[in-house]
Amino acid sequence: MPPTRYLMVDGHGDPNTDPSYAAALAALYPVAYALKFASKASGHDYVVPPLEGLWWAEHMASFTDARDKTVWDWTMMLAVPDWLGEHDVTAAVAAVRAKKTPPARLDDVHVSVLDEGLCVQTLRIGPFDAEGPVLEEMHSEFIPAQGLEMAGRHHEIYLGDPRRAAPEKLRTILRQPVRPAGE
Template identity: 65%
Template sequence: MDKVDFKRSLPGFRAKQGRFDLIEVPDSQYLMINGHGDPNTSPDFASALTSLYPLAYGLKFFSKLELGRDYVVPPLEGLWWADDMTTFTSARDKSAWDFTLMLFVPDWLDGEHVDGVVETVRSKGSAPRLGEIRFETLREGTCVQTLHIGPFDDEGPVLERMHTEVIPEAGMKMSGDHHEIYLSDFRRTAPEKLRTILRQPVTPQSDLA
């Protein structure tokens, strides 16, 4: 049985450092859970992780055993927003951040599959916020994205350039939440080696006039 690795097969999981690409992202389905605050200290962040992964791995094994389709559980992703977006660039006030943590779900799995696996995971009691996880389609469309290598706290200048230079010069405006894709396992990777895709949905300036 071939095992699909979406990091290799889907263009949205690829980016290059120092280059800002304008890409079209297809509608994609995810397991999602919300939280608030500094990801380094927020109990929301830790409990979101310990709830998402049992369900994601349950889906993977269901797909392999019941459907005959195996895949690598994709990288963790996050949507981030705040009332003042400078908290992501210059101020870096993490206590003001809201987030949605997400794990991509292959398109051959549907809501009925998810519901069935939820019951299996619930019976094991291994996901403290299982009831808060939702299965939804994310529609981003046109996006600008780049690869950041290094500590998360060094993202500020890259995002500042993306927001104030790259996007306006392309005749675009930001139209959705800041999106990050964590290609590295930040629990096991040295900060200077972290690889993170930074993505921003955009729309033509004329559409927001």
């Protein structure tokens, strides 16, 4: 994967129950749309890309076996086109801050480059809570069988809106950065 710039917000805890997760998204999307509209006004329109997330925990079993989301750390992300610079992001944050009630976690929005390099990924269709067996197979069977080992945080790309799609129809790209084993 090539290096990619993202708007990011970091957090910890269960995305289904921890209010900081919803607050992170409530800060991320207004900045992304402010960037989009500013870019469109300057002649470069684009579609706000799908939400992405990096997920990690001290023990990988919290993703594959127990699914203990209370111990998960996360970074939620929206890709930023290369033609938008730091000044554009600063202006977008300022525009969102100027609104009547700016999002609570607006100060947590930052821009970083994610450079994952070599990755293994698969498209999964179904509810998020049923990902465990696919991740277990990817981590414990497929990756080692290719002479690779995990080399970064688990990455998910959400191709549908869970508020609008039935859980059995959700589409998620599950991505894992890897490197040759032993490097």
